[in-house]
Amino acid sequence: MAQETTAGGTAESKDAGATGFESMxxxxxxxxxxxxxxxxxxxxxxxxxxxxxxxxxxxxxxxxLQMLRRLSEIYGVPFSENRGKSxxxxxxxxxxxxxxxxxxxxxxxxxxxxxxxxxTAIGAITxxxxxxxxxWVIGKVFIQHFASGGTLLDFNPPDYRExxxxxxxxxxxxxxxxxxxxxxxxxxxxxxxGINTP
Numbered sequence: 627m628a629q630e631t632t633a634g635g636t637a638e639s640k641d642a643g644a645t646g647f648e649s650m651x652x653x654x655x656x657x658x659x660x661x662x663x664x665x666x667x668x669x670x671x672x673x674x675x676x677x678x679x680x681x682x683x684x685x686x687x688x689x690x691l692q693m694l695r696r697l698s699e700i701y702g703v704p705f706s707e708n709r710g711k712s713x714x715x716x717x718x719x720x721x722x723x724x725x726x727x728x729x730x731x732x733x734x735x736x737x738x739x740x741x742x743x744x745x746t747a748i749g750a751i752t753x754x755x756x757x758x759x760x761x762w763v764i765g766k767v768f769i770q771h772f773a774s775g776g777t778l779l780d781f782n783p784p785d786y787r788e789x790x791x792x793x794x795x796x797x798x799x800x801x802x803x804x805x806x807x808x809x810x811x812x813x814x815x816x817x818x819x820g821i822n823t824p
Contacts, residue, residue: 647700656773659700663765666693671758686757690714693765701772709778716783717764759797766793 647655666689673685691710698705767786 647702652773655700656769659697659765659769659772662696662700663693663762663769666690666696666765667758667762670761671754674754674757682753682757686761687711687714690761690764693761694768697765697768697772698778703772703777706778713778713781713783714764717767718760759794762797763790763793766796 647658650658670686670689670693673689674682676682676685691707691714694710694714695705695707697703698710767790770786770789771781
């Protein structure tokens with residue numbers, strides 16, 4: 627057991643195996659990370675439903691930061707909140723303009739909520755979809771980065787432009803696809819791992 631000094635100067639005991647991710651295989655880690663990204667995308671969509679402009683964007687940013695923290699834990703990458711905030715901001719500012727329409731739609735979706743009645747309805751429809759999509763893409767980028775041995779310190783958004791475009795296409799396809807029927811869900815096909823179970 628190791629001792630770690632906190633910001634307040636007190637020492638905390640920290641068990642090296644406390645997270646439980648160290649014993650996972652790479653495939654199990656990637657699968658856990660993908661499930662986490664899916665879950666946080668839903669939370670981000672829910673945060674986009676907040677009816678107050680700008681507050682919804684702050685809530686989505688908080689969800690994305692928490693997702694990044696959890697992905698860092700899964701991959702055993704040191705996490706810094708300040709670094710995480712700046713990376714998410716750089717992704718929103720540098721990577722998402724690969725589709726400027728998405729970035730503009732998120733901002734407009736938030737601000738249009740300030741218009742009574744019609745604006746609130748339009749914002750409530752658009753903001754959750756764009757928030758969930760952006761969070762999903764950001765999560766997939768970090769899974770790729772952390773799985774390849776990267777850290778928060780060596781993350782460079784322009785290196786992932788093509789990967790981001792591909793992930794955005796997957797998200798758009800996924801969003802447009804009808805949900806699987808209950809019969810196909812019970813067959814046990816696992817798309818992410820490429821494993822079919824009887």
